[in-house]
Amino acid sequence: MIAITSKQFKDDYVKMFEQVYAYNYQEGTRREQFEVLGSLIKKYYMKDWKKTIEAYKENKEKQVYYFSMEFLPGRMLKSNLWNLGLTSVVATGLAELGLDLDEVAEGEVDPALGNGGLGRLASCFMDSIASNGLSGHGNGIRYRYGLFKQKFIDGYQIELPENWLRNGNVWEVRKENKAVIVRFGGNVVMEQDEAGNLYPRYEHTRNILAVPYDTPQVGFRNGNMNNLRLWSAEIPYGEEYLFRTEEERDEVKQITEVLYPDDSNYEGRRLRIKQEYFFSSAGVQSIIRYFKTLEEDWSLFPDKIAIHINDTHPALVVPELMRILLDEEGLSWEQAWEITKKTISYTNHTILQEAMERWNIEMIQSLLPRIYQIIEEINRRHIEKKIPLYGEELTYRTAILQDGQVHMANLAIIGSHSVNGVARLHTDILMEQTLRDFYIMYPNKFNNKTNGITHRRWIHIANPGLTRLLDDVIGEEWKSNPDELKLLKAFANDKEILKRIEEVKLANKKRFAAYVKEEKGIEIDPTAIFDVQIKRLHAYKRQLLNVLHILDRYNQLKDQPDMTMPKRVFIFGAKAAPSYHYAKQIIKLINAVAELVNNDQEMKDQIKVVFVENYGVSLAELIIPAADVSEQISLAGKEASGTSNMKLMANGALTMATMDGANIEIHEAVGNENMYVFGLSNEEVQSYYENHTYHSRNLYEGNPRLKRVLNMLIDGSIPGLHDEGQDIFDSLIKFNDEYFLLKDFDSYLQAQRHVDQDYLDREKWNKMALMNIAQSGRFSADYTIQRYAEEIWLLHPRVAEAKS
Known part of the structure; x- marks a missing residue:
């Protein structure tokens, strides 16, 4: 840790700013204020950098x-400040100078x-x-x-x-x-x-x-x-x-x-x-x-x-x-x-x-x-x-x-x-x-x-409200030994702690809702379920299965406007490779469904769809602390591991999962009672491959609810679709649904109904969230690296x- 007082920091910051720009720091832009702060922090740690390099060589x-x-x-600003032990000193010093650390940090690209x-x-x-x-x-x-x-x-x-x-x-x-x-x-x-x-x-x-x-x-x-x-x-x-x-x-x-x-x-x-x-x-x-x-x-x-x-x-x-x-x-x-x-x-x-x-x-x-x-x-x-x-x-x-x-x-x-x-x-x-x-x-x-993931970024920095709660409840040892998060399990029946977890989550959801309102002009209700799928757009990750669920939910609400179910906001973040035509068609479909759902007055905001542009680390730091449901729905046997599953779990989101990648190990950690498991197993998928017994058209013809959803891709129900709807429909029916979305459809809907039921029981939901946070320490990258x-x-x- 670097020992420095708030006064010394303030003096150094003001002096450096004037040396660089020749005017007062208060006149600087956010970028300029950040650039000077970054340069000053770098100056503070250069001695340790040189010392480390020399020690490696000498020894x-x-x-x-x-x-x-x-x-x-x-x-990197907040990460460097946190790891150097300078967050409090710098935040206090900037505040005394009339600046806000969070705002200055926005100057970093x-x-x-x-x-x-x-x-x-x-x-x-x-x-x-x-x-x-x-x-x-x-x-x-x-x-x-x-x-x-x-x-x-x-x-x-x-x-x-x-x-x-x-x-x-x-x-x-x-x-x-x-x-x-x-x-x-x-x-x-x-x-x-x-x-x-x-x-x-x-x-x-x-x-x-x-x-x-x-x-x-x-x-x-x-x-x-x-x-x-x-x-x-x-x-x-x-x-x-x-x-x-x-x-x-x-x-x-x-x-x-x-x-x-x-x-x-x-x-x-x-x-x-x-x-x-x-x-x-x-x-x-x-x-x-x-x-x-x-x-x-x-x-x-x-x-x-x-x-x-x-x-x-x-x-x-x-x-x-x-x-x-x-x-x-x-x-x-x-x-x-x-x-x-x-x-x-x-x-x-x-x-x-x-x-x-x-x-x-x-x-x-x-x-x-x-x-x-x-x-x-x-x-x-x-x-x-x-x-x-x-x-x-x-x-x-x-x-x-x-x-x-x-x-x-x-x-x-x-x-x-x-x-x-x-x-x-x-x-x-x-x-x-x-x-x-x-x-x-x-x-x-x-x-x-x-x-593994680093809890330093994905809890300490991304979720300061949860960090403070954990510090109060279980002490600070978890910051250097994340497995200590398991101590939180002792408070699984403490109503006051469960209420605090809900309050932290709600504050994070309000923060993300404000971002969505400002950037996309979409009003979303922070009390709704925030259902999140954030990952690279690829067919095997099955963002499309998520879309089919949204369309089915839309149909159910159209048929039965007075259905009792919690509001849900479906949040996507994903880029498709420039040459990956099919993935880009799915992006178009998601955005078209968002237009349909978000502008249908009969929905009464029961469903909203938000697809954030240019998803990256900073957006992840905003979305993950706000998530209630973590969509980890790749076809079993296709996802190597996943790490968004670990980040979302650590922030109290409940995992909707196939038994794929690291979902299996998350399941072992939290059990059936604290996540939602659905779909084919890897063994069942392999059996279909070996026996050639999968026929998606039979599922389409034999399931009226599924058929209705799929027909929406090609019957004009979704405005703005052109060839995309037909191509996606053909991939599922004509070309036999390579990633078994139709086979997992009913199981997925059933798991989603359980989410609706559990979310209405606030104490049960918050206890499940607590158990996920408590068991997330084992997925620390610190242990992986060891x-x-x-x-x-x-x-x-x-x-x-x-x-x-």
Whole structure:
């Protein structure tokens, strides 16, 4: 923690503001007030950052480098203040200056560095690594525009550039002295030196300068300051003449311009490969350079360095580490391969075979000729070694090079010592189905690490009302040991505490309702059930099932206006990938249904639908504390884990869940009585796949209530729909409903009726909310990271003193 008085802070703030802008702080805009505050906080912690880095090097501590295509940190001001122990001092000081911390914090822009769960998980992990006192750093790309800024025009998603760096990023530090060169294209000729050893000679390569921007990752009140290093692509100094045309210069910018460029065409896929190699190569070069300063033998590399690849996007780390060890450091293949495998570990984030990355061999050959040579040799040796043990059929199914493509998951598995899933069911499916061939070969590599969230952001910061309540009721130990939240169970029958939980929730709902009124002009009743589904728009996540329920509820209320049921506000937040046509059609449908429902006077506000634009971390911090129901309704066996389920649970929302991903472990924690379970099991889904006995048209014809809802997609009942309604209808009936929405429909409606009944019993509902909060501590990312550190990375905390 940083020791500073409110008076010193005020003096420092006023002085710095005037030095930067040459006028009084009261004349500044919100952005200017934030920029100065951020710069001042950074000044306060720079000493600890430098001290941590020096300690790692001096003690030659083992460090883990977490490679991820995306990070989604959210606004960092409040997180940094909280972890530094400065929140109260700064809030008080600003108030005495006539400023409000919450308002000043609005001057910070959400970094557009991620898409959804994958990127947010990476950022939760960065926070937990530092807060656990572990030496670990992030490695990724500094996107100029990030994913995209989502706008709705006539209900359709429109993608706009998210220019989040327009005014710079106060937290980052550009490190030109740490820049490296990344090579693309050209030719590679293998030549012999005087000793007869082969070495590569590169010709006509296109060299790109990778410049790192470092952002400290502040540990929770322990003085530990790790690093998030994001790379920006630039033209190398003195080589501007080689990039003569605007098109050539644009090619360099594009590498770090947007997250997940459209890969539905050749150029988009080529750019994705460039991005993946760019940050993989830059990160590995940076690590190698650091290791060499330790002056240790290369055999000790895995004892000092762990590299973790988050999904397959950084899988090129494997051949890149081999390239440097072979070509630049002169190690033998056997030495280099042993080091590489012992150093690298891999997290798989998908069950879906179609989502496993595969890149055209010709693309890799032309863009990365030396890397392809190394992949080819890894593949050849793998096949040569495994055929005698497992036979040709099994061995060739695990080959990296198949059907003209480079299989990135296969490369990651073969080139690493650990492969983990992110929820128990997910890991079981990987071992039994998706990666079964590899599990037969490498059973000891596979393990499970159920995802986690950082309660520091998702309760401490996002929900200060609940934080104060918990502090009053169970003390403050839960802040550094989230499992202590279980102490709250002792108050499950305390009517006063249950009432306070309801009051905190209502205040958060009023806050979100005010936002909706201001931003969308929609009035929503804070006493209604806030039913929330916030996640990436994908067919398997089944936002469409939620919509079918809304339409059914609408029909029931039209038929029986005097039905007794609580009001409900359905809240969606989701982006669809620009090339994902079907997902974008579902967005249009949700917005069309919102128009229908919200403007029907006969509804008397019994149902409202709110689809927030440009969903991201800051909106999540507003929505999650206000949620009553958490929609986790993916088809069983499709969602790897989920983390919104954990965030919503921790804030007292009740989970509407299929037995999928981490929902199973949440169910084990809270039991049937404190969540709503419905739908097919994974085993039942697999049985349908194997027996081909699912016929969605039979369900459509045999269920009048379902048929009525589906017909609304095509009979003009929903104004504003064009081809979307017919296409969605066809996906469910003509193309046999790939994700079994119609099979789960009745079960889903029954579970929703139970929600209505329980919500009317306020004491019962609040008790259920309390039990969810109390059991959420086990899903802390702090514990997840401890398991990674102990079982995969072999890291030990450097900070032993208690966090306070």
